[in-house]
Amino acid sequence: MNLWDMLVVTPLSNLLLLLYGLVHNYGVAIVLFSLTAKILLLYFSARGKQGMMRQQRLAPKQKELERIHGKDKAKYNEALMQLYQTEGVSPMSGCLWTMLPMPIFFAMFYVVRAPLTKMMKLTAEEFENLKTLLTNSGFLAQGALDRDFYVEMKIGEIVQTNFDALRSGFAELGILDKLSSLNFDLFPGFSLAPIPNLPWDGGWNWLILLPVLSCLTAYLSSFVSQKINGTGAQTQGNMKVMMMLMPLFSLWIGFRAPVALSVYWIANNLFTMAQDYLLTGHYTKKFDAEDARKAELAERRRAAEEQLREEERLRRLEQGDEAIKHTSKKKQYRLKHAPKPKEQTPGE
Secondary structure (H helix, E strand, C coil): CCHHHHHHHHHHHHHHHHHHHHHHHHHHHHHHHHHHHHHCCHHHHHHHHHHHHHHHHHHHHHHHHHHHHCCCCHHHCCCCCHHHHHHHHCCHHHHHHHHHCCCHHHHHHHHHHHHHCCCCCCHHHHHHHHHHHHCEEEHHHHEEEEEECCCCHHHHHHHHHHHHHHHHHHCHHHHHHHCCCCCEEEEEEEECCCCCCCHHCCCEEEEEEEHHHHHHHHHHHHHHHHHHCCHHHHHHHHHHHHHHHHHHHHHHCCCCCCCHHHHHHHHHHHHHHHHHHHHHHHHHHHHHHHHHHHHHHHHHHHHHHHHHHHHHHHHHHHHHHHHHHHHHHHHHHHHCCCCCCCCCCCCC
């Protein structure tokens, strides 16, 4: 087992198996898995949201720096870094914390692609023996799925559909016992194992609704995030690109993977919208309170400085009055003690 499987894939496959054992419904287990993953990664999502919103609140100050130093990129970048340092904001914090949960999606992709070995814990040898059993029993053509990327999902569906016949007709029950609870149905008759058909793959089927819903919810999630966050012009341009790329990517994957992955993506998109709304409300209140405290402190400083200036002005006025009084007293003293002019006698 490699490090990736040991640290990421195996714990998540165990979690999915635990949830599946609780509800005995693969589709519900996937939805609960998405919700549980959101809760476990809430700290990272909250840090990413916090960093992104702090950056957005600096947009007016950043625009002012751009107006002042717009022609001098070096001074602008220096002033911008100083602003980030003063405000305690890391320019990469939002992206970094947002990207950290991405391995969860790829691990989920691994689990969906290989449920027999990842979730149901078949060894490689047991899986090969199962393929041989299905081939010998006529349920699987020789070499039919050797090059299929989703071979485990398809073999699992064969086992689920024909479990009673396999169990009653063959002695290799050790492998089948491990798969006795295997059921990919969301509800009876609606399996999450198939891949949606396109016209050139043998005609349309109604499973195409799940990749389409995955695409639509991905677009809606990005749209709601942009509206809630109130991003600037440049960020809006980047968001518009992401609003198109991510839904199209989910649509492309949805038509090439079992619909179980689309169910996971739909649930994840819906939970992401709810989480984004709640975190935005929480941090908006928090930052508004911080801004109110900063404004109050700034007003107190301004009032204190104004009071000091007024006291200084009054002190100077008092000093001026004292100087005037002192000068007046000296003048009066000189006038009082000045020698009187001699009186002139007649004849002089």
